Amino acid sequence: MKNRALSIKKLSVSFKMNGQYYKAVDNIDLDIMENEVFAIVGESGCGKSATAMSILRLHNENYTKIEGEINFGGKDLVSISEHGLNKIKGKEIGMIFQDPLSALNPLHRIGKQIEEMFVIHTNLNSLDRKNRALELLEDVGIPNPEIAYNSFPHELSGGMRQRIIIAIALSLSPSLLIADEPTTALDVTIQAQILDLMRDLKEKSKASVILITHDLGVVAEMADRVAVMYAGQIVELANVDEIFENPKHPYTKSLLSSIPRKSKSTNRLNTIFGSVPDLMNMPRDGCRFSSRIPWINEKEHEENPKLQEIEPNHFVRCSCYKNFHFQDSSIEKVKEKE
C-alpha cells in the first residue's frame, strides 16, 4: 500500500468579487499518493489552477479565501505560518506555473533567478550554484546554456521561458511537483524531453507529480490516475486506462470526443453545448453539468449528484450517467433553438 504524499480535505477556494466571495473550487477531496503522477483535467475555468495554487497559498490573500485542509508531511499547508511555508516552497514542493512570463522577473537575468533557489535553500558557493544552474539548463534542453544564463526573460522564446520555469521547479528535486500546463507552450520534441524528466523525478526520487493539462495525449502517456474537474468539482476519478477505455461521466465522454483526429469522417469537431458558467452565475444546487446537455430529459438527472465509487477505484459524480447519450446531429440545432 502506498502512502499519501498530499491529502486534500474539503478544500474550497473562493474569490472576492463586488464584495462577495464566490467558490471556484467547491469542497474537493483528493489524495495524491507517493510516487504517482496524478493528472487533473477539465475545461478552462473549472478550477484546476485555483486548486493547484492553493497548495502553496499563492493566491492573493486580499481577495481569496481558502477553506479546508491540505496535509503535507504532517503539516496543514492551509494554516501553516508563512515562514513554515517558505521552507517547503521550492524545496519539498516544486511548482511550474501556467503563465511563464508572470513567473519570471523581467529585470533579472535567468541565471540569477535559477540560483535564487540555491541561495535560499542550500549553502552551495557561487561557483557550484552557477555550475548547477547550467546543468539544469542543459537538462531541460536549452541549446546554449551559457547564453541563456546571461539572458533576460524577454530575450527568450515562449517555450524557452517555460523551460526555465521547469528548471527552477526541478532544481532541488522536490518530493512533490505541481506542474500546471507544464508543456503547453512547448513543441512536442521538447515536451517529450520534459515529460521524461518528470518520469525520472518520479522513478529515481520516488516523487509525486500533480500534472494539470488539457492535453489528453500527455495524460495518456504520463498519468497513473486522473481526476476530471467541472465547475469547481471533481466529476470523475479513476485510473488512467479506465478513464480512456471506460469513461462514465457525460463530461468526460464529451471531452474525449472533442479531440481533433483526422480519421474522423466529419469535418467538424464535437463541442460541448454552452460554456462553463462564470463564478458569479454558477448554479450552486443540483447538477452543474446538466445545462450543457439540454437534450437529456430533466427527469433523468439526479437532483444532487454525489461522487460515488461505481467500480473499485472508479468514482463518478451521479448515478444517472447511464441515461446519457450524445445528441445525434451535434450542437448546431440546439443553438438555433435558442
Place this chain on the structure above:
Amino acid sequence: MANILEVKNLKVYYPIKGGLMGRTIGHVKAVDDISFAIGEGETVGLVGESGCGKSTTGKAILGLVKIHSGQIVFNGEDITKYIGKNRSPYRKNVQMIFQDVYSSMNPKERVLDIIAEPLRNFEKLTKVEERKKVEELLSIVGLSSSNILKYPHQFSGGQRQRIGIARALALKPKLIVCDEPVSALDLSVQAQVLNYLKDIQEEFGIAYLFISHDLGVVEYMCKNLMVMHKSRFVEKGTEDTIYKNPVHIYTKRLMAATPDLDTKNRQKNAEIRKKIAEEYENSKSRYYKEDGTVYDLKKLSEEHYVAMP
C-alpha cells in the same frame, strides 16, 4: 487561387548585446532565409522546435520586428517598404493571435477596451454599436457578455486566450497569424475555436498562418505544412504527404514525440522515440551541414520539398 501572402527569402536577426556598454556583439539568426506563400482563404501550418523562429516569422509578417532582408508581399504589394512607417492600411487586414496573450494585454484595460481597440483604430462605431459588436465577439468565443467590464487578471488562462482571439477577429482581417492559438485551451473550447476558425474562413475567405506544436490540430486544420528547424524549413509540402512519408530526420523525430492517446502504447512509443533519437544522432551529418545548419529545400515532388544536400 491567388496568393494573399508571399514571403521571399526572409531573414530576421536579433542583436546580442553584451559587455559593459551593451554593445551588439553578435546576432541570433532567428529566421534565416525562408520562403513560402499562402493562398487566399487557405490555412498553412507551421510547426517546429521551440525557438526555431516560428513566432518571429509571424511577427515579421505583422511588421512587429525588423527584417534583416527579404520581402513580404501582401495582396500583390510589397509591404516591406512600410517598415517603420504607419502600416495602418496593411494592419487592418492582418491580425495576430498571440502565443503569450497575457503579456499582449494591458492589465488596466477592461475586456471591452481590449477587444474594441482594433475597432477604435479602424472603424467609427458609436458606443452602443461598439458594445454590441464586442458582445457578439465574446459570444463567438464562448464567453458571456457579463464579462465585458472585467480585467484580464480575473480570467483563467484559457478564457484570456479567447479574449485575444475575439480581438483578432474584430476587423474580419484577410490574414490572421495564429500563434499557438489553441494550445492554452481545453479540448471543448479548442474544438469550438477550430470549428469557428474554419467557419469564418469559409464565410469571409480569411487565410491563416497556423503556428502550433500539436500535430493533431495541424493535421485537422491545414492542407499545407512547413516544418521548421534551426531557423529554416526542413520539410515543406502537403500535410498528407509529410505525415505519410516524413523524410527529414527532424520531422520523423517530431512525429515520434507526438503523444499517443492509447495508454497501451506507452512502452512502444518510448522505444520508438529512443530509436529515432539514436537515428538522429547517427545521421545528423546527412541532414545538416557541417556547421549544423539546414540545407536548402530540394524538390521531391510537386507536393513535397525536403532540406537535403
